[in-house]
Amino acid sequence: MAKDASIQQQQFDRIASGKGFIAALDQSGGSTPKALALYGVMEDAYSNDDEMFGEIQKMRARIITAPDFGSDKILGAILFEKTMDNAIDGIQVPVYLWEKCGVVPFLKVDKGLADEANGAQVMKPMPDLDALLARANEAGIFGTKMRSVVKEANADGIKAVVAQQFEVGQQIVNAGLVPIIEPEVDIHSATKAEAEDILKGEILTALNALPADSKVALKLTIPNQAGLYGDLADHPNVVRVVALSGGYSTDDACEKLAQNTKMIASFSRALTEGLNVAMSADEYNAALGSNIDKIYQASL
Template sequence: MATDTATHEQQFDRIANGKGFIAALDQSGGSTPKALKLYGVMEDAYSNDEEMFAEIQKMRARIITAPDFNSDKILGAILFEKTMDAAIEGIAVPQYLWEKCGVVPFLKVDKGLEEASDGVQLMKPIPGLDALLTRAVAAGIFGTKMRSVVKEANEVGIKQIVAQQFEIGLQIAKAGLVPIIEPEVDIHSATKSEAEALLKAEIAAQLDALPEGTKVALKLTIPDEAGLYDSLADHASVVRVVALSGGYSTDDACARLSKNTKMIASFSRALTEGLNAGMSDAEYHSALGSNIDKIYRASI
């Protein structure tokens, strides 16, 4: 289901100008057991990685097929690679999202984090990225996401982390996809505000250096200073600035986000807060619908 030009333009307009948020459904190897435990699926429910990913796929399918998971409040959804290759009701997940829900599909492409150095965690190498991007385009994926983490206000580390994000981001853009660049600032950092100021300056410099016509999105921790990233949102190369929940509770993340008028949410844990595999459909839909509504209101 490779995306045609008209569909790509429609999806681009939706992400750039639409009202709503991007759902992050991309928990991968390291974060999956924790996500499943919060969801009420304990480690004794699966005995290997394949069974573990089958459980998380059930969770994602239940979320995506819920009545409130639609284009009224959700602009896009970020998928894990195995989810891109999976199907819901016999339809490939990226196709299901766009055709059944009106939700633009993204793909997480990073392979996790290196050990901390110079106050940051860079991304591990991404072998086979070009082949993955080719598959993503063929599957109808619109954009990608890749995460690295800033632990402290270290200028050397922050320069490295932003340079790495933009170098790979350019490779992704050249493949015809819109990269979401995500250098997360740890919400528990003792120098969070200082790190955010350094990060903003580095991102601005990298944006200015992009080839003309290159488009990226940014996914950033909700800043301590409301409106800090407004100038980044206004940059000609930036499609949208989205916020990660970063460990804040749903209510706290939404309260902080609502003070940043040029950011919308791209929440993962805050989206699924309070959901449990054992809930009846009515309970499940009510809890998920409530989270979606809170996140939507904070995003607009």
């Protein structure tokens, strides 16, 4: 499905001003075994990477096809590359999301984190990014997501993270996609509040340097100071500011998010909390529906 300008505008409007949240279904190779184990699928259930990704695809398909996974509460969904290439009921997943669920598809494009330097981890190089973005466009993807991590209030480390995020972000904009820029601050950092102040300043500087027509979204850890990122959400280059759950429980993440009126959720682990492969359809749908409703209410 090649890009259609009217669909792209509908998707942009939905992300920019719709009510709801963005579901993160983008666990990659490194985090997949843990995500599967929490779901009740242990490592003895698969013997290689292909079988492991087959199991995570079944898990994601069950979420996407659940009755509560729809456009009334969910604006978008972030996919892993293998999920983008997969199908549900014979329909490629990004197309299924938009046409069957009314949910805007995003793609995780980073290749993981480099080693820590100056209290932060930038992203590993992405030499094949242009080719991946071309495939994403062809598959009907609207935007992308890429993650770096800040572990302490180190100005040099934070500056490096933000510079890389925005440099790659512009490459993504040039390819016709909307990047979600994600410089996560570790929730266990002893200097989390100070790191968030430095991060906000660096992001604001980078936003002010963008061309007027470059639109980005931001995915940020829920800040210690409620409302800290409000003026980032109001910036003309920012489509939306979304929050990551960062390891908080669903209830804690929702409670903290509700104090930040200009952020909506983009939760991964909190979305799937309590789900198990052995649940009956009724049990599963009730548990997922409860999580979706909590996250939706916190995002209003």
